């Protein structure tokens with residue numbers, strides 16, 4: 382897999398920032414080729430520009446279908462020879478054109494231990510359900526929302542006095558570590574998808590990253 386990343390965002394871009402910093406520190410041996418936002422007011426665009434990363438805004442409005450919007454994104458990603466697409470707070474469903482152009486090559490970061498609490502407001506769902514442990518999941522993107530093969534998960538305890546905001550903030554800290562680490566694992570190769578399991582070969586699984594460990 383080539384090490385050129387395309388990052389798709391819609392907003393704040395703190396996970397994008399984590400990827401930028403990981404590539405800068407060489408914790409992640411990759412190049413962010415382009416950041417694409419569907420919203421021109423996304424804060425993440427400024428983060429990318431500040432890091433000297435090319436940005437594009439491709440609004441989801443004005444197309445006759447979601448697939449048309451996806452096709453333009455595919456064209457721009459291909460034009461920059463992107464090998465792996467990272468969704469980082471991208472608030473759009475990914476349709477067939479993107480999925481078919483990047484098979485097993487689109488990752489997402491989600492603020493819960495999937496399959497618990499897919500969709501929006503995962504920390505709120507965790508608080509309302511009363512779980513004692515939540516966390517972060519980095520997974521491949523498929524046609525089903527938040528349901529693809531899981532690359533890495535990290536547990537985050539839910540404290541008695543947690544609010545949605547305090548839990549979300551502690552999960553976000555783990556997201557910023559987990560996402561670059563998962564991207565490094567995927568780019569490192571030596572893995573395969575079996576049914577819906579992400580399976581690493583013995584040699585790559587014994588790397589120093591130990592990314593499949595769930596910390597509490």
Ligand code: GRF
Pocket residue numbers: 392393394395396397425469470471490491492553556
């Ligand atoms: C993160 O919590 C991520 O898990 C979810 O959307 C949020 C995006 O935050 N998919 P940011 O834009 O990366 O700061």
